[in-house]
Amino acid sequence: MLSRIAESLYWMSRHLERADNTARVLDINVVHMLESDEGVTEEMQWKPLLAIVGADEFYEEFHPDGRITVQRVIHLLTQDRKNPGCIHNSLKLARENARVVRDRISNAMWETLNQFWLTTDKHLAATLQPWRAAEFYAFVHREVATFFGLSQSTMMRGQAYGFTALGSLQERADMTARILDVRYHLLLPDLSLVGSPLDYYQWGALLKSLSGFEPYRRQYQGGIRPIEVVEFVVLDPDYPRSLAYCVEGIERALGRIGHVPDGAVADRLHALRGHLSGVTANDIIDQGLHEYLDDFLARLAEFSDALQADYFDAHLGDAQ
Template sequence: MLSRIADSMYWMARYLERAGETARLMEINLLYLVEAEEDMGEEEKWRPVLEITAALPQYVELYGDDAITTQRVLQFVCGGRTNNNSIRTCLRLFRENARVARDRISKEMWEAVNDIWMTYNERLRGSITLEKASNLFVELRNQVARFNGLLAATMMRGEAYAFCQLGGCVERTDMIARILDVKYHIILPDIHLVGSALDYYQWAALLKSLSGFEAFRRTNQSGFEPKAVVDFAVFEHDFPRSLVFSVDRAGAALANIGLEGKEKTAAAFAALQSLLASSNGETVFTNGLHEFLEQVLSLLAGFHNALAEEFFQ
């Protein structure tokens, strides 16, 4: 396979996953603020979202550090043209990469790509109100799920499919680690809130941001214990949005691609797997969750760089 096709399949999946995960994060944050955060200022409500989506530096450059408001964040995260990670930017790049790899995806997938881009390019042009945003996020998540269903049902299994799977898994791993790191840092310090309604909503919002609320409740009956939540989100092999699950699926995609002669990629991925295999909820809490997640993100970045060097250049 040509390196540019592999690169496009990889990034097509990454950008769509990023758009969908950002929409999910924004949707849950809006709902969560209505339910539980009436006493918080707008900056406290929205700064974590900007941090998770790596959009804070660009936002501050545009508006200033003390100008974080609901309306501005909605506009910036959804349709901001200067935001490299805005939903609109991700969907535009999703379509551009799909176009490059047009002959490797199915007709149904290409039609869905165009439908998603044309629909949301138009909807994200104007002012994004709270009422408009809630429906937009739900509908976009449904469209992302539809595209992934078409991918699974209509695309030939081969290298192109494997690179697509790999891109989605890498993006999901990155987003999970960022959500856990930022959200957990906010939740944990205030011991006085443990067991309160606000504490419940905070943990529930974190799990819903990972689409894991119902799954967690089915497997954990003792409430929202911090260690249980983190253990579930990081090490639960049966939960499709845990770190371990996403990395395992990335490994399966790499096995289909083949790593013969790709020593840097193989070593970088082995280091990431080794970190997760040698850790558990107890060791992560003992040594520090933030430090662990920083390691995950660093090793993931190293893996991506090795992949780019040996496969895409």
């Protein structure tokens, strides 16, 4: 497969996953904006989102007064064309990459993504208001889920499928680690709040932003305990947004590709697996959750760099 085809498949799914993840955290915050305790200010609720998606500097550049409001955050992360990571731009890039690989994905996948983009572009021509935001984010969830469902049911399990899975799993692992890190360290800075309604709200919001609230409640009894959330989100191999599940999926995706160069990619994958192997949630907390997740994100970035060098900056051989 030519490297440009492989790279387009990878980024098609990665941008789609990014759009979905951004919609996911925005949606949960919009809902909790209406449900949260009176003591939760706009800044307390919305500032962490900017850190999660790496938009802190963009926000400060566009809003020098530093005031954080729901309307400003929604606009920046959803439709501000100057923000390359907003939902609008992510979907635009996903469609552009899908156009390059139309002969490698099914017609149903292309038609779904193309209509998804056209509807989104039209809808976001006007400013998205907070009271309409939840409806739009639910639409994004459904369309992304439909696309990836079609990839599961219509794609041959070869190189194209492998690169498609690889992009989404890498993006998912990155976002899961960021959400857990930021929620843990920014939303609950005061230890006196542990066990309070605000504490429950924040951990519940974390799980809901990862579609993990219901699975967590089925798995664990007796409310929400931070140590169990860490175990679930980081180490549970059966939870499809956990770090462990994503890394195992990345390894399977590389197997689908059938071309695993010796050297950097294999080494970086081994480092990722090693980071998650043989540790417990207590070990992670003892080490420091922030430090542990920082290390994971650094290893994931090194894996991405190696993947770029070994797969996308070189010819992968004959088309398959």
